[in-house]
Amino acid sequence: MNNIIIEVENLKKDFYVGDVTVRALKGINLQIAKGEFVAIMGASGSGKSTMLNILGCLEKPSEGEYKLDGVSISALNKNELAELRNEKLGFVFQSYNLLSRTSALENVELPLFYNSRVKAKERKERAIAALESVGLLDRMHHMPNQLSGGQQQRVAIARSLVNDPVVILADEATGNLDTRTSYEIMELFQRLNSDRGKTIVFVTHEPDIARLTSRNIIFRDGWVVREEQVKDRTYASEIIKLLPVDELDVKITKS
Amino acid sequence: MNYINLAKIAKNALLRNKFRAFLTMLGIIIGVASVIAMLAIGQGSKKSIQDQMSSMGSNLVFIMPGSQQRGGVMMGNSGTQSLKLADAEAIRLQCPDVTAVSPEVRSNAQAVFGNQNWPTTMFGGNTFYLGIKKFEVESGRLFTDKEIAGLAKVCLIGKTVAKNIFPKGTDPIGQTIRFKTVPMKVIGILKEKGENSFGQDQDDILFAPYTTVQRRFLAIDYITGIYTSAASEAKTSAAIDEMTEVMRRQHKISKPTDDDFRVMSQAELVKTFTSISDILTALLGVISGISLLVGGIGIMNIMYVSVTERTREIGLRMSIGGKGRDILMQFLIESTMLSVTGGVIGILFGYLISSLVGSLMGWPVVIMTNSVVLAFLVCSAIGIFFGWYPAKKAANLNPIDALRYE
Numbered sequence A: 001m002n003n004i005i006i007e008v009e010n011l012k013k014d015f016y017v018g019d020v021t022v023r024a025l026k027g028i029n030l031q032i033a034k035g036e037f038v039a040i041m042g043a044s045g046s047g048k049s050t051m052l053n054i055l056g057c058l059e060k061p062s063e064g065e066y067k068l069d070g071v072s073i074s075a076l077n078k079n080e081l082a083e084l085r086n087e088k089l090g091f092v093f094q095s096y097n098l099l100s101r102t103s104a105l106e107n108v109e110l111p112l113f114y115n116s117r118v119k120a121k122e123r124k125e126r127a128i129a130a131l132e133s134v135g136l137l138d139r140m141h142h143m144p145n146q147l148s149g150g151q152q153q154r155v156a157i158a159r160s161l162v163n164d165p166v167v168i169l170a171d172e173a174t175g176n177l178d179t180r181t182s183y184e185i186m187e188l189f190q191r192l193n194s195d196r197g198k199t200i201v202f203v204t205h206e207p208d209i210a211r212l213t214s215r216n217i218i219f220r221d222g223w224v225v226r227e228e229q230v231k232d233r234t235y236a237s238e239i240i241k242l243l244p245v246d247e248l249d250v251k252i253t254k255s
Numbered sequence B: 001m002n003y004i005n006l007a008k009i010a011k012n013a014l015l016r017n018k019f020r021a022f023l024t025m026l027g028i029i030i031g032v033a034s035v036i037a038m039l040a041i042g043q044g045s046k047k048s049i050q051d052q053m054s055s056m057g058s059n060l061v062f063i064m065p066g067s068q069q070r071g072g073v074m075m076g077n078s079g080t081q082s083l084k085l086a087d088a089e090a091i092r093l094q095c096p097d098v099t100a101v102s103p104e105v106r107s108n109a110q111a112v113f114g115n116q117n118w119p120t121t122m123f124g125g126n127t128f129y130l131g132i133k134k135f136e137v138e139s140g141r142l143f144t145d146k147e148i149a150g151l152a153k154v155c156l157i158g159k160t161v162a163k164n165i166f167p168k169g170t171d172p173i174g175q176t177i178r179f180k181t182v183p184m185k186v187i188g189i190l191k192e193k194g195e196n197s198f199g200q201d202q203d204d205i206l207f208a209p210y211t212t213v214q215r216r217f218l219a220i221d222y223i224t225g226i227y228t229s230a231a232s233e234a235k236t237s238a239a240i241d242e243m244t245e246v247m248r249r250q251h252k253i254s255k256p257t258d259d260d261f262r263v264m265s266q267a268e269l270v271k272t273f274t275s276i277s278d279i280l281t282a283l284l285g286v287i288s289g290i291s292l293l294v295g296g297i298g299i300m301n302i303m304y305v306s307v308t309e310r311t312r313e314i315g316l317r318m319s320i321g322g323k324g325r326d327i328l329m330q331f332l333i334e335s336t337m338l339s340v341t342g343g344v345i346g347i348l349f350g351y352l353i354s355s356l357v358g359s360l361m362g363w364p365v366v367i368m369t370n371s372v373v374l375a376f377l378v379c380s381a382i383g384i385f386f387g388w389y390p391a392k393k394a395a396n397l398n399p400i401d402a403l404r405y406e
C-alpha cells in the first residue's frame, strides 16, 4: 500500500477548558489513499472539524500518530508545519475566508506569496490557471463583495488548488450555499477528483452530499463508528440537470 | 520568506484601508513637520546671531561702565561715569593682545538738513573706531587726528540718515547739516551694513570725533565705552584678562566685586545669545518630539486594533503557510511603512512650513540635513518600536483560534 497519503493511528485529542477535559477524539484509526474522495460525517460535536484540523496540520494531536505523505507530523515544529501546509495542503472553509477588498486573483495568489521559490510571474500564471479551472477567469479582478457566495467559494477552491496540494481539506464547504450552488461546487470537487486525481477530504452533515464522494467515514462521540464505500455513487452534474430551474435561479447564477 | 513578498502583502493590506492609514500617519506627519520646522527656526536664529558676530567683528572686546552690584542690588548710578580717556590710553599702552583702541561717546538728537529732519544717534570715536566695529567709508574721507584735537565740526553719515534728510540727487559730502543746532560738515559716507539680528538698523548713524561729541554735544569729560580689537578671535579672552587688570589698576580696585566697569567680548555675548537660542531650540524640539511620540502611540493603537480586527485574516494566512515570523514581519512592515511614509510627508511639510515662516514672517530658518536624517531614522524606529507589540501578538496567535475568532 504505497499510495496511502493519510495514515492515522490511535489518534486522540483532548481540550482543556478550565478544569474540564473535553475528549474530542478518543482513538481514531484512518487510512486514506491517493485519489480518494472521502466524506467525514457525523452529528454535531462528534469531532469532525477537530479531525480535519489535525489532518490539516493546524493542530497537533494529544496522542497517536499521523503521517501525511509519508512524513510523521509529531516530529515537526511550528515552522515546518507551516511549510507543509503551504506546499502539501489546500483548505476550503465553510465561510470562504477570502481577504476583503482584495481581488479574486490576489486572493488565489496568496498561498504562493508564502513560498519564496515561486517568482512573481509564475505566481500570477498559476493563480490565473487555478481561476480558470474553477470557471472564474472573467471575475479575476472582482472583489469578494462583488461575487456571489458560490463564486466566492470557487475562488476559495482555486486558492486551495494553486499550490498543487496532495490533499484538499474542506470543512462543510457547501454549508452556506443553497442546494443548486452546493451541487455546482460538488461538481467542481468531483471534477478535481476524477480529472486531476486530487485527494479530497470533505466534512459534511448532509447524506446527499456524502453520496457524491467515494467513501464515507462516520464519526460519533470522538470515535469512527462506521466506514463504507459509496455503492450507488451519484454525479453532481446529473443532479443539477434534474433540479428545477426557475427564472430567479438563472438570474442569480448568470449575473 | 522573502521580504519583497512581505512588503507587497503589507502594502496591499494598508491600501485596503487607505483613509485609516492616512489618519494614522497624520500624527507622525504633524510630529515630524513640527520637529523639522522648530529645529529650522531655532537653528536659523542661532546662525543669524553667529553671522552677526562676524559682521560686528569676532575679535571685538569692549568695556562698559557698570555700577557695582552687591547681592543683585544696584549700588547707585555713579558707575555710569566711571570710564575716562586715560583708561583707553592705558589699555592702548599696556595690553599686548589689544591691537586697536577707541573711546566711544553717543548723543541722540535730530539731524537736520534744510527742512528735513531725522532722529538719530551720533557716535564719537577716534580714527580706529570704524575699523574696530567693521564699518567702512564708502566715499569721502575719515577725519584726522588733527581734527580730533581741534574738536572739528565734521562727521560721516550712515545711509539711512542720508536717505532721510537729503532730497534725492543731493550728494551729502560737503553739505552742512545741523545736529542739536550745531552745524556739522559731512566729509564721508559709511558703507551700508544692514540690520543686525536684533532688528537694529546699523546705518542709522552719524560718526564724528569723540572730542566733538564729548564737548560740543554732551559737555562731559568721561566716555561711555571703550572699544578694542583683540589680536585675533582666539586672543579675545587673553585681551579681556589684560584689560580687566589694567582697568582695576587704573581705578584702584582690589576686589573683583568692586568693579565699576564690565569687559565684554562680542564672542562671549554671542555665546550667551546662542546658548539661549539653543535652550529654546531644545525646548521646541522636545515639545514637537512629544507630538511625534503621540503619533507613534497612535500607530500602536491602530495596529493593535487592526490585529484584533484581522484575527481571521491572520488565521487564514497561517493556514495557507504563513509562519509566525511572516505574520510578525508583515505587521512590523505595515507599521514601519506607516511611520516612514508619514515621516517623509512630515519632512516635506516641515520644509514647507520652514520656508513659509522664513519668507512670510521674515524669520531666519536653517534646515539641517541631519535633522531630516534624524527624523527619518526616528520614524523607522517608532514604526518598529510601536509596531512590535501588536505584531508579536498577531504572530503568537494559534491558527485554529484565529480562524474561529468571531
Ligand SMILES: Nc1ncnc2c1ncn2[C@@H]1O[C@H](COP(=O)(O)OP(=O)(O)OP(=O)(O)O)[C@@H](O)[C@H]1O
Pocket: A015, A016, A017, A022, A023, A024, A042, A043, A044, A045, A046, A047, A048, A049, A050, A051
Ligand atoms: N478549541 C476547543 N476547545 C475546547 N473544546 C473544543 C475545541 N474545539 C472543539 N472542541 C470540542 O470538541 C468536540 C468536537 O468538536 P468539533 O468542532 O470537532 O465538532 P464537529 O463534529 O465539527 O461539529 P459540527 O458539525 O457542529 O461542526 C466538541 O465537543 C467541541 O466542544
Ligand SMILES: [Mg+2]
Pocket: A048, A049, A050, A171
Ligand atoms: Mg465542525
